[in-house]
Structures are given as structure tokens and as C-alpha cells.
Amino acid sequence: MEYQRALLKQSVKQAMKQTRPRPIWMTLLYLVITAAGVGLIQTVLGGLNWFGTIAQYYFTMILRGADPDEAVEALGRWIWGNGPQMILAIVAGSLVISLVVYLWRSLLDVSYEGYCLAMVRSQNPGMPALFCAFPRVGSVLLTRILTGVFIFLWELLLTLGLVVVMILGVGLATVIPFLGGVLMLAGFVAYIAATLWVILRYAMTDYILLDQGVSGLEAIRRSKERMRGNVGRLLVLILSFIGWYLVMFAVAFVGFILLIVVLAAQVAMLGGGMDGVYGLAMMSGTGILFIISILVVELVISLWLQPYLTGSIAKFYDFLKGGQNATQPGGWGGTGGGGQEPWNRTTGYGAGDPWDQSSYTWTTGQPGQPSGTPNPPSGQGEEKQDGEEGDSPQNSNGPSYPKY
Secondary structure, X not given: OOOOHHHHHHHHXXXXXXXXXXXXXXXXXXXXHHHHHHHHHHHHOHHHOHHHHHHHHHHHHHHOOOOHHHHHHHHHHHHHHOOHHHHHHHHHHHHHHHHHHHHHHHXXXXXXXXXHHHHHOOOOXXXXXXXXXXXXXXXXXXXXXXXXXXXXXXXXXXXXXXXXXHHHHHHHHOOOHHHHHHHHHHHHHHHHHHHHHHHHHOOOHHHHHHHHOOOHHHHHHHHHHHHOOOHHHHHHHHHOOHHHHHHHHHHHHHHHHHHHHHHHHHHHHHOOOOOHHHHHHHHHHHHHHHHHHHHHHHHHHHHHHHHHHHHHHHHHHHHHHOOOHHHXXXXXXXXXXXXXXXXXXXXXXXXXXOOOHHHOEOOOOOOOOOOOOOEOOOOOOOOOOOOOOOOHXXXXXXXXXXXX
């Protein structure tokens, strides 16, 4: 199948229009659940948050009239006075809270990716999809931690290379300033490019974990295989959304410019004899109203943009998988064997759309038996993708997720 980014994104927008409840509301629910969980974790583990205690102590002294330098010195004496165990407690407490928050966010993030994957497959996912990763909490957390470790190790190596290049650039700049500057700039650009390459080669790991029933090193290996030769395509796909982020920036910029103009006009009115207290209240109300309006517009755009972007990446995963997304190995829904649904959706949503893989006909065996193999529409063959070998044995035996 030929890759066409415009058709891929158009298919995702069509899926968003067809999905009920609307993805914008499900995205809002996902953000609320994530924020509520983080708040609960920080409240329950608040006793471990020594940084919060130190900050509260510092600002209390400032409010009582202490000099900032004296407050810092007092905090230093208090920390060192309690011995090394205090420093260890501060570091350990912060690490525990950060780790628990990271794990909670990972579960919700992977679940949201699963929701978007079901959305672009026209499976009309509901609220249970936002928790589809929870039954596999161990696999999700193991895979996320391993992915983070690999990225961290790559970053250490890349950072070391950048430091070496910068040192060479500084040395060369003492002899030939222009060449030294070019070398340092080239090193920084290469560092950014390499970092993007490292991150994007693991971009399919979560989708493989959910869709193919594998986790850990195997999911990471398959992601690297799928992304071999496709990192540039995914990068261009993600960068194609930069216009929406520029729109959000423009909305905020124009909004604050208008706020400044309106406040300046009100200040001029105050100079004409308006009551000071009344004028201050009016200016405060205007500022709050403008800020709330800007935040609401930004929120609406982001709530629409997030499922659009995540859904496009999920659709890109289906493209890399070679058009076999309808197998539903992870039990995304249906009643057939192996978590599949005995359907023929050739006349359903997206008929005629080259990016809609739901037009494939899938057959299932008797209850309890593995499902059959895909039969592409007449006249259309499937092109085998890189890294295809070794995926199919797990495709019919994946874990079961909530049915939508």
C-alpha cells in the first residue's frame, strides 16, 4: 500500500466525526482523570515531599520579613544540621513521588493510545477504552520503564558525543573562529536529529504492546523493526501538525495584545477622574475575563488536536502493520475466536477510502478456535512489510481488553 499522509489524516478526521461519545469529550475526561490521579498521589505521599516542606519554610520566613539570603542560609543550616540522612530522605522521597506519578501517567497515556487506535479502526470506543491498559498493568509498566532506560542510555551517549564536538569546536574556534562555530552548530543539529531518531524508533512500542499481546523487550524489538526506514515518515507526519500549535500561539499572543490595549484604554479612563477602587476592580475583572477566554479557546483547540495527532500516529501504526489491523488480536471488541469480530464491513464507514482497513473481510472458526486469515478485497493484494516475520503467532492469542 502506498503511503499518503494527507489521506491518512483525512481518514482520522472522518473517524473522529463518526465516533460517539465525541473524542473531544473523551480527551477531556482522560485529562481530568490523569490530573485527579496525580493530585491524589501527591496528597497521599505528601509526607515524602520534602521539597514542598522546604519551599513552605522558605516562603514563611520571607513573609515574616527575613532577607532572601538569610532564609537560604537558615535552610542550609537546618538541612546540614540533620545530617546526611536528611539529604537522603529529600532525594528518596522526591524519587518515589516522581516514579509513582510517572507510572500513573504511563497507564493513562497507553490507555489513551489504545482508545485512539480503536477510534481510527471505527470501533466506536467508549469510556472503558480509557482504562484498556489497566488489565496489563505489569506489562505496561515494564515496557515503559525499559523504553525509558534505553532512551536514557542513548541520550547519555549522544550527550557525550555532543560534549566532545563542543570541546573540539571551542579549540578550533581559537584558530579559525568561523569553522569552530560551524562545527559546534553542526554538532548541535546532529544531536537534535539523533535524539529524534532515538525517540521515534520506539514510538510504536505502546501500540504493539496493546495490539499484539507482547511486552517488554519483544515489543521494543518489533517497534524498532517497524520503524526501520520509517522514522522520517513519522517525523514529517508529526511536524505536519505544527500549524495548529502556531494557531494556539497566535491566539494567546493576539489575546494578550488585546488585553494590553483594553487595559491601557481603561487606565486612560481612570486618568479622567474615575474612582480608583472602582477602576482597579474593573481592570482586574477585564484581565481575568480575557485570560479565561484565552484559556478556553486554547483548551478547545487542544482537546480537538490531541485525538487527531494521537489517532494519526495510531493510523500510521496500522500502515506499518500492513493493513492487518482488523484482526483485533488484543481483544478490542467482538465475539469471534481470539478476540476477533466475525464481521464484513465492506459497506460500512469509510467504504472506498484507501486508508480504511475495515473494508477487509475477516472470518472466524468455531467457538474457541483461532480465527482465520484476512481475505483482502478482490483485486487488492497486501504488500509484506519489513519486520513482518514473527508477528503472526501472537496476533490471535493476545490479551483481552474491555469490549466496547
